[in-house]
Amino acid sequence: MKKYPSRLTGLAALIVLHFGLALAQSAAPLTDPSESDILEALGGRVGGLPSKSFRRTEAPDTKTRACPEGRPDAPAGGAGASKNLVAVPFASDGAPSVDLAINFETNSDKILGNSHAALNSLSKALNSSSLRAVNVAVAGHTDAQGKAPINLQLSCARAIAVRNYLLGQGVDSARLGVYGFGSERPLQAGMEVSAMNRRVEIRRAN
Numbered sequence: 361m362k363k364y365p366s367r368l369t370g371l372a373a374l375i376v377l378h379f380g381l382a383l384a385q386s387a388a389p390l391t392d393p394s395e396s397d398i399l400e401a402l403g404g405r406v407g408g409l410p411s412k413s414f415r416r417t418e419a420p421d422t423k424t425r426a427c428p429e430g431r432p433d434a435p436a437g438g439a440g441a442s443k444n445l446v447a448v449p450f451a452s453d454g455a456p457s458v459d460l461a462i463n464f465e466t467n468s469d470k471i472l473g474n475s476h477a478a479l480n481s482l483s484k485a486l487n488s489s490s491l492r493a494v495n496v497a498v499a500g501h502t503d504a505q506g507k508a509p510i511n512l513q514l515s516c517a518r519a520i521a522v523r524n525y526l527l528g529q530g531v532d533s534a535r536l537g538v539y540g541f542g543s544e545r546p547l548q549a550g551m552e553v554s555a556m557n558r559r560v561e562i563r564r565a566n
Contacts, residue, residue, distance in 0.1 A: 387547070389556060390461065392478060396485075399490055401457070402457070403456040403494075419540075420512055426539055427539055427540050428516070448535065449565050450563065451565050455563050455564050455565070457562060458562050459547070459561050460479075460560050460561075461555075462560045463475045464518055469520070470521070483525075483529030486531050487529070495566050498522050498523050498560065499539040500515030500516060500519035500538075500560055501542070501547075501559050501561060502518075503553045504546070512540050519539060547559070
């Protein structure tokens with residue numbers, strides 16, 4: 361079992377709050393969050409390996425890292441796909457956010473069943489009265505194993521998969537933006553192939 365610094369105990373050790381870059385680089389993604397954990401992380405309260413097995417998207421925008429969004433079943437570049445039309449911005453590093461250790465099939469954007477509970481907690485939190493008016497950016501991150509261009513595509517595909525799951529749970533699509541950073545923003549600098557770097561980040565945008 362991974363050991364955490366003594367100042368972090370219990371479930372608090374699993375929550376990543378991006379109120380500072382240093383903290384974001386030292387804590388592990390949340391693996392089994394409750395609705396209340398996510399509400400707290402997002403300010404709702406006061407107080408993989410590259411392959412061709414995932415549905416290919418276009419690469420994220422080179423400047424903003426926004427992923428192309430279209431119909432969930434639209435082929436990349438097809439008639440139903442738009443070109444990086446993301447209304448929800450990716451806020452600064454000071455914005456409240458939470459990193460989730462969402463598990464996918466190897467080299468794939470298919471979400472494994474053991475991550476459904478975490479995403480259900482996320483959707484309940486986003487649909488709660490505390491966060492119902494909050495927009496969030498869903499950002500995919502990979503480790504550095506494999507080729508960078510494919511990792512960027514995979515990070516987008518996984519972010520889109522999480523966005524689509526949330527849509528299925530009743531979260532309004534207008535509240536969700538999707539971004540892909542590949543391996544560019546590791547949690548563990550100097551350990552680019554660490555599993556901690558493979559995560560989905562939910563960042564508050566307003």
